[in-house]
Amino acid sequence: MKARIGGPSATGSTSAPQATGRTGPALRVEGVWKSFGQARVLRGIDLELAEHDVVCLIGASGSGKSTLLRCINLLEPVDAGRIVLQGEEITAPGADVNRVRRRLGIVFQSFNLFPHMSVLANVTLAPRKVLRLSRRDADERATALLDRFGLADKRDDFPDRLSGGQQQRVAIVRALAMEPDLLLLDEITSALDPELVAEVLNVIRDLARGGMTMLIATHEMGFARDIATRVCFLDDGVILEQGPAGEIFSHPREARTQQFLQRIVEAGRL
């Protein structure tokens, strides 16, 4: 493999319309609104990620974290606003959804591995069918990634034979195999037993060190403090407050942020 996945040069493999590193933000979200029926879930979200940023989204359950990530991935259409990925507006009417999604990896809370396929097939499906890699190239790429994350011996197992932590690491590898420019992670440790959380978070730390740009919805405040270049507090569909992790956690300005963090502390999670 030429470049370390997620490393600064990884973007070279997907034909981004712009030279990377030269210009503006990796991702810009401008005034995004989203409702489900009467429920206004996102009410004007503005957010910007530079290359290699690791931004953590925190906020109460139902505040709209998952919805925001799903909108960025175009799994949900936005009602208003724009989402710009490396200078290209992906919410534009004519945008090629499938091409955009190749450049955006997303990992879900519930893993969503394909249960009828081996680990290797899970990881190689998209590279083969979407990027049109040969089976050999795809296998090679997948094997290198599985190796790197300690999953080499699980290659031929089916997902139901793996622990939750292993399944989630496979899901991460599956997203990485597409060599995305930006990785979206939606509470990827929430469905895991406590003793399995660390192995998954270590994978993310590793990716962050490698320079992967990531937007992470999480309830793991310790982890957010550790790796986030910035923390955004989402409250009732708006980003109420954002800043460096130390600042948000130690000196939250907004009353709602203070309340939220207070509850987290009481729950023993900070």
Next chain:
Amino acid sequence: MGGSLTGGPLDTGELVSPAAGGPPLRSRRFERSALRSTLIALVSTVVFFGVLAWIVVHAPNWPDVQRSFFNGTIWNQSVPDIVPAFGVNVELFCVSEVFILVLALVLAVLRSLPGPVFFPLRLLATAYADIFRAIPGILIIYLLGFGIPALQIPGVPTSTFFYAVVSLTLVYSAYVSEVYRAGIQSIHPSQEAAARSLGLTQFQALRYVVLPQAVRRVIPPLLNDFIGLQKDTVLVSYIGVVEIFRQSQIDQAAAFNFTPYLVTALVFLVITIPLARLVDVLIARDRRRFLAGAR
């Protein structure tokens, strides 16, 4: 996911195999009680059917019935006629089944297409399923088998076998497409979302992720429909295909005796019961997997 909900069915393997050096007491007692249940089941079955047979045989008109339904000579004469005729049913079944599996899948996929663009296709597929489930199969067979050849359009086949296959395919595809559709809908939307999020097109997500899982899940109900089709192949006798039922009618008319029908019934029993047991086994296997949290 925790352990199974029920703690699993009685696992004989576990109980009987003596744990290393463990007391064999429990397993022996278990063996004895298993033997007892089997004996009781055997005796009660014999008694039940014995009584039933006694009642039938001692019915006032039994000798007459015996002569017209259970005639040994006629039985022996008609078996060599009827059993080969069943080959036609098997052929009908196999040919139709292939077309049914394909057409039904296409219909199910059409009905599952989302979005307003595909509304006409969804509408067509829905109308198809409704219409062909509403009209009794025998009417379709009559209408196609007699109607279309009567038009005498040049080049249109006249073989009754052809119309038999077409009719069975049309009718059964409507049912089977519903089975497929239930399977497709039983796959959680997060599976499609995961596939789409990797950049797969909607068709690719369906082809590689949703359908393989859906089809696996509906194999037992599909087999159930096969059993129905198996039996309904006799309906095409009405447009003149000489298959097993038509053959037994011919034999019945020749001998003025109903024994040939009994032969036919027996052939279907022999073919269908193993299939029914197979369905049970598959359903039980699915259930076990489900309870084990494998899905």
